[in-house]
Each structure stands twice: as C-alpha cells, then as structure tokens.
Amino acid sequence: MNIWKVAFFSLAGIVAAALVGLIILISGATASPPLPEDTAVKEEGYTLALNTTKENFEGMANTYIRKAVKGTLPVELEMRDDVLLTSELTVFSHTLPLAMHFDPVVRKDGNLILKQSSMELGQLNIPPSTVLKLLKSSVELPKWMVVRPKEEEIFIDLKDLPISGDVQVKAKEVNLAKDEIILEVLIPNN
Numbered sequence: 001m002n003i004w005k006v007a008f009f010s011l012a013g014i015v016a017a018a019l020v021g022l023i024i025l026i027s028g029a030t031a032s033p034p035l036p037e038d039t040a041v042k043e044e045g046y047t048l049a050l051n052t053t054k055e056n057f058e059g060m061a062n063t064y065i066r067k068a069v070k071g072t073l074p075v076e077l078e079m080r081d082d083v084l085l086t087s088e089l090t091v092f093s094h095t096l097p098l099a100m101h102f103d104p105v106v107r108k109d110g111n112l113i114l115k116q117s118s119m120e121l122g123q124l125n126i127p128p129s130t131v132l133k134l135l136k137s138s139v140e141l142p143k144w145m146v147v148r149p150k151e152e153e154i155f156i157d158l159k160d161l162p163i164s165g166d167v168q169v170k171a172k173e174v175n176l177a178k179d180e181i182i183l184e185v186l187i188p189n190n
C-alpha cells in the first residue's frame with residue numbers, strides 16, 4: 001500500500017512539473033519579427049480610390065484568408081465596431097472557441113495593424129499575448145499576416161497580398177463607426 005502512495009505522488013509530481021513547464025513555454029516572451037519601416041512611399045503608376053463597406057471588406061478579407069489557410073483551423077474575420085477574428089484552439093485535447101477583438105490602425109505606408117483590445121478563449125483567463133502565441137504556433141497564417149504576440153497585435157502587409165499582376169493595395173482610412181473603408185489601388189505604369 002505504501003508503494004502505491006509513493007507511485008501516486010511521483011506521478012502527480014511529474015504531471016504538475018509538465019504542466020508548469022508547458023505554461024512557462026507557452027507564456028514565455030518571444031521576439032516578434034520586425035516590421036517594415038512605416039514611411040509613405042510614392043510609387044509611379046495610376047491610383048484608384050476605392051470606397052467600400054465593412055461587409056465588402058470582410059468578404060474580400062475572408063476570401064484571402066481561406067485561400068491562404070487551406071483547410072487548417074478555421075479563421076474568420078468579422079468587421080463590426082471593431083475587427084473580430086474567430087477561430088478555435090485545441091488545449092489539452094479540448095477544442096475551445098477563440099474570439100479576438102482588434103482596433104485597426106492604418107500606417108503611413110498603407111498597411112494595417114490590428115491592435116488587440118480583448119479576447120475570449122472558452123472560459124479560460126489567459127493573457128492575450130499567450131493566446132496570440134498559441135494562434136501563431138497552431139495556425140499556418142499567410143505571410144502577409146504577421147502575428148506579434150509580445151506587442152499584442154497582428155500586422156497586415158497589404159503589399160504582399162497575392163493579387164494578379166503588379167497591382168498593389170494600400171489602406172487610406174478605416175472608420176468602422178461610419179462603415180467607411182477607403183483603399184487605394186496602385187496600377188504601375190511600367
């Protein structure tokens with residue numbers, strides 16, 4: 001009987017050590033990739049201003065996300081008073097719904113930064129940086145979506161969108177309260 005107690009406490013100690021190690025590994029700070037310099041670039045070509053709505057932008061964004069993710073975990077973007085990114089994560093063999101809320105910030109170079117404002121992962125109370133780290137490691141996102149857990153943000157490099165030809169897209173304004181999104185489409189003249 002004494003041997004069973006020793007075996008039980010040894011097993012419990014190993015499980016506890018593994019859980020602590022996993023939490024330290026997941027929540028440890030990792031260096032985020034550097035972002036390109038945020039300077040307005042004047043490029044040669046013809047520009048077209050495109051006014052769109054949250055609904056249309058959401059549809060375009062989800063089309064690009066679906067093509068890039070290719071059947072791995074579902075990732076869906078929803079434009080509301082903020083930007084909502086939903087998915088699901090498997091934690092200890094349980095699939096939990098994930099909802100992350102972001103505020104969009106337009107950079108001078110026309111790219112977007114989604115600054116995380118809040119998040120929900122099932123009923124768990126986990127720091128947002130940890131959830132972004134889990135998302136980054138479990139979902140293969142396209143190269144134009146850069147997850148930066150330490151900064152609690154996602155960088156959207158619109159110039160890297162896979163658009164046919166040499167066409168480039170830049171964001172000029174994102175005003176979700178007024179349902180107004182202005183994009184600039186650049187068609188090179190070469």
